[in-house]
Amino acid sequence: MTSPGTPRRSRRLATASLLSVLLLSSCGPASETSPEGAEQSAGSAEEDQAEAQAQAEAEARQAQEAALAGPGEEHRQRAEEIVAEYSTEELAGSVLVGEFASTDAAPMAALIDELHLAGSIIMGGNVPRGDQGVDTETLAAELETLTSGAQDREVPPMISVDQEGGLVTRVDAPLTEWPTPMSYGAAALGSEQDGDDAQSTEDETDDDDALARSGHRFLAAELEELGFTTSFAPEGDVTVGAADPTIGSRSFGGDAEAVSELAMSGIRGLAEGGLAGAVKHFPGHGSVTEDSHQTLPVQDASLDELRSRDWVPFAEAAEAGVPMIMMGHIEVPALEEGTPSSLSAAAYSELRDMGHEGVVVTDALNMGAIVQGYGGDQAAVLALEAGADLLLMPADVGGAHAAIVTALESGELDRSRATEAAQRVTALQLWQADLAAGELAAGPGAELPEELARESEDASEAEADAEGLDSAAETAQALGRSAITLVAGQCEADLAAEGIQIVGGSAQDRSRLATAAQAEGITVGSGAVVNLIGESSSAGGDIAVALDRPEVLAAADAPTRIALYGRTVESFEALARVLSGEDAPGRLPVAVGEDERGHSTC
Template identity: 55%
Template sequence: MLTRHRGSTLSAAALLSALMLAACGGGTAGDGDADGSGDQPEGEQDQHQEQIEEAEAARDAALAGPAEAHQEEAAQLVSELSLEEKVGQVLVGEYSSADASGMASLVEELHLAGAIVMGDNVPAAGEGAEQSGADLTELETQISSIQSAAEERGYPAMISVDQEGGLVTRVGEPLTEWPTPMAFGAAHENLEGTGLTWQGHLFMGEELAELGFTASFAPNGDVTVGAADPTMGSRAFSSDPEVVAELSLTGIRGLAEGGLMGSVKHFPGHGSVTDDSHYTLPTQDASLEELREQDWVPFAESIEAGVPMIMMGHIDVPALDEGVPSSLSSAAYDELREMGHDGVVVTDALNMGAIADGYGPDQAPVMALESGADLLLMPADVRGAHEAIVSAVESEELSQERLDEAAERVVAMLLWQQDLEAGELDAGPGVQMPEMLRDHYLGLGEEGLTDDAEWLDDGAIDGEPGSADWVEHNAENVAEQLAAASVTVVAGECGTDQLEGGLQISGGTEQDQARLAAAAERAGVEVTDAGGAQVTLLGGDQPAAGGDVAVALDRPEGLDGSDAPTQIALYGRTAESFDALIAVLQGGEAPGSLPVPVGDLEPGHSAC
C-alpha cells in the first residue's frame, strides 16, 4: 500500500547529479585540486580528466533517451507485430472516470501504446480517510490494471500524465504540492533555480513512478511574452529563451533521474501567441529567423543535449506552412528533425479545439502521423482513429514505412524507460554515481567521499550531520525551498515587519484565504477583520489590486497598475508559498526576481 510520499529523501546519486548540473553541466567544479588531481603528473591529470568526461557522457546519454541497443530491439519487436498492433503502438488513449477497466480493455484489444491519466481519472479519498485529496492506493490499483493489459509485450505500456506543478497538476495531495514552473525561473537569478529545478522534477518523477506512471508531459519549453500570453503564463519558466532552455533541459533530466519519460513542449512555442489552442488555432506571425532566435532556442538546446520526446503543439506558423496546424504540418516535423531530434515527437491532445473543430476526429490522427508525428495523444475517438489509420495504410494513403518508423521510435522509448526505472543504465533511480564524479563535483580529494558515506545516503546536501548547515532533502523541503527562493518583492520596502498589527485578507479563493490565515497563525500573526495590514490576493474570481499589500499568486503581470505600496509575486498557492509570504512581510529575505516583464519592469527586477 502506498503511503504519503513527501518524506522520501534524495538519493546520493541524485543529490550529486544536482550539484553536477549546477556546475554548468560538465564544467569543472573548481581548480585542478578539487578532485585530488593537482599533485598528479600532467599526463595522469589529462587521463583522469578524460575518465571524468567519459563518466559524465555515459550518465548524460543514459538520461537522454534510447540507445542504439533499444532502437535495434524495437525494430525487431515491431517487425513481429501485425498491422493492427503497429497502429496501436502510436496511440495514447484517454478515459472518462476513475475506473480504468475500460481503458485497460482498449489497451489490450487495440495494442495501444498506453493511456493518459487526467484529473477526472484520479480517485478521491473518501470521508474519514487518513489523507485528503487523492486516493493513491486506488489510483495505483487502476494504473496497475492498465499496465497488466500490456504485460505480454515484454515492455511496459506508457502510463502518462500532465504534471507540471502549479496550475497543471493532475494528481494532487497527498503527493507533494509544487509552486508554478515560473517559480523556478524566479529563483534562477539567485543561483537557486537550476539545482532546485533538477531536484523538484526528480521528486515529481519519483512520486509518480511509485504510483506506476512511466511518463509525464513536462516540462514546458515555451518562452512566454508575459501579459499578452493567455495560455502559458505561470506554466512557463521565463520570458528569457536561455533561461527556459537551461531549466527545461534540467527539468527533463530530473524527471529521467526519477525514472520517467519527459517531453519538452509545445513546439513551435506556445508562449508568444495570443490565442489558446484549447479553443482555437493560434497564429504565430514571427519569421523563421525570429523563431530560431527566441521561441526555438529551448527546443534546439534540448535536442542538442538529447531528450526522449518533444511535444508538437497546435499552432499555425505561416513561415512554415500557412493555415495548417503545426501538429498536422510536415514542415513543422521536418524542422524538428533538421534540428537533430531523432526521438519521439508526440502531438498535443488531438481532442483540443484547434484540431477537433477543423478536422475530423478520425482523419486528424492520420494526417498527423503522415506529417511526421510518432505518437498521437488523446484522439477524440481512439477506436475510430485506430480504424482510420489501418484503412489508410491498407489503401496506401499512409505508407507502411512511416507507420513502422513511428512505432519503432515509440517502442524504443518504452524499452529505454523500462531499463532506466530498473536501474540498468548509467544513471536513473538507485544508480550510484561513479566515485570519481562524486569526488570531482563535491570538491573532495583522496580523503573525501566514499561509498559508505552514510550522511549522503540520509539525504544531506549541506554540512555535516548535526551541524547548523545540515539539511535533509526530501520533496517537502525542496518545495519549501523553492517557494522561499522565488518570492519576489516587485515594489515596496524590504526587510521591514509589516504585520506587527496583524493582517486582513481579501481577494483570492476561499482556499487561498484559508492557507494564508493558517500561515499567519503558524507565524504568530493575528488575522483581523479590521486593522492591521490589508493583504489583497490577486487570483480567484474577484481579483483586486488595492490594499496595503498586493500579492500575485500565479503569474505576476496582474501587479501592473496596482496602487498597493507593497507588491509581491508569489508564483504559487501552496502552504509553503504562503509561509514564504508571511516571512517576507515580517521582514525576511525575498531573493526572487521577475522572470517576465511586468508593465515597465524588466525581467530580473526586484525591489530588494
C-alpha cells in the same frame, strides 16, 4: 541493456594503460636512473594517473548524460526487431495514447489490450480521492490495472500524466505540491543576482538551476513510485507576458536562454526520477495570443524571429538530446500557411533539422484547434503522415485506430512512416523501463561507477547544505523561499506589525495563509489588508499578492506588491516570513507593466 559496469570497463582500460606506462618507465637499469630522473619519473606517473582518472570520470559523466537523454542504440535495435513483427492493427495502436473518463481503469486496460495501444493518459477526473486528498493506494492499483492491459507484451505501456506544478497538477496532496514552473525562473534570477554580487563563478551559474533539477527529480520519483512512466513536462515555451493567455506562469519565464537552461534541468531531473519527459509546445505557445484548446492560434513571426526566440529552447534540447518533444497546434505561415503545426510536415522537418532524434508527440488531438477543422479520426492519420510519432488523446481512440488501419491498408499512409514512428515510441518505452529499474548508467537506483560515486555523494551533501534539497519537502520549501519577489514596496519591512486581514483567493488559499501567518506570530483578522490575486481577481488592499502569474500586479494599486508564483503551503509560509520583514530574494522572470524582467525592490 546498458550495464552500470560500462564506465568501469573504461576505467579498467585506462588503468591498464597507466600500468603499461609505469612498467615501461621502470625497464632501464637502476644505475642509469639519477635522483632527478627518479623524481621526474614519479612526477610523470602521478600526472599520468591523474590524466587517466580524469578521462575515466569524463567517460562516466558522458555515460550518465547519454542514459538520461533517451534511448540508446540497444533500445533502438530491439525496437526495430519488435516492430518488425507487428500486424497492421498492432502498428496502428502502438502510436496512440488514449484517455478515459472515470476512476475505473479496467475498461481502458481492455482497450489497451484490444487496440494494442501505446498507453493511456491520466487526467484529473481519473484520480480517485478520499477525505485526505488523492487516494494514492487506489490510484496505484488502477495504474497497475492499466499496465495489465499489456501484460503479454515485451513493451510496457506508457502510463502518462500532465504534471507541471502549479495550475497544471493532476495528482496533488498527499504528493508534494509544487508551485508554478515560473517560480524556478524567479529563484534562478535571484540566485544569479546573488552570484553576481559575490563575483559568481561558472560553478555558481550551474547552481542557479539546481532547484529546477531537484524539484523535477522529486516530482518524478513520487509519480514513478505510483506507477507512472511519463510526464508531459517541462515547458519550453517562452512567454511574452500579459498578451499570452494560455501559458503564463506555466513557462519558466520570458527569456529564451533562461527557459532553455531550466527546461533542460527539468527534463534531466524527470529522467533522474525515472520518468520520460517531453519539452513542449513546439513551435512555441508562449507568444501567440489565442488558446489552442479553443481555436487555432496563428504565429505571424518570421523564421528568423522564431529561431532567435521561441525556438531557442527546443533547438538546445534537440542538440543536447531529450527523449521527447511535444508538437503544439499552432499555424505558422512562415512554415506552412493554413495548417496546424501538429499536421504540418514542415514543422516536423524543422524539429528534425534541429537534431531531435527522439519521439515527437502531438498535443492532445481532442483540442479545439484540431477537431473544429479536421475532425478526430482523420487528424490522427494526417499527424502521423506529417511526421508525428505518438498521437495523444484523439477524440475517439477507437475511431483513430480504425482510420490508421484503413489508411495503411489503402496505401494512403506509407507503412514505413508508421513503422518509423512505432520504432521511436517503442524504443522510448524500453528506455524508460530500464531507466526506472536502475539498469542504465543513471536514473533511480542506478549503481554509480566508482569514479562518480564519491563525487556525487559530496555534491549532494553540499547541495543539501546550501539549498536544503535532500528531500521533496525541503526542496519545495527552498523553492518557495527563493522565488517570492517584492515587486513594489519597502524591502524587509515589517508589513504585519498590526496584523493582517486576508481577502481574495480561494478558501484554501486564505486558510493556508492564515495558518502560515499564525505560525509566524502574525495576528489574523485585523491590520493590513492582504489581497490574494488569482488569474482574474480584482486588485486593491494594502498588499497585493499574485498567486499565479505576476502580470496581474500591473493593475494593482496596492503600495506593496508581491509575486508568489504558487499556492502551496510552502509558498504561503514564504509569504508570511516576508510579511514579517524577511527578504524576498526572487526576481521577476517576465516583465510586469513597466517593471522589466529581473526587477525586484530588494
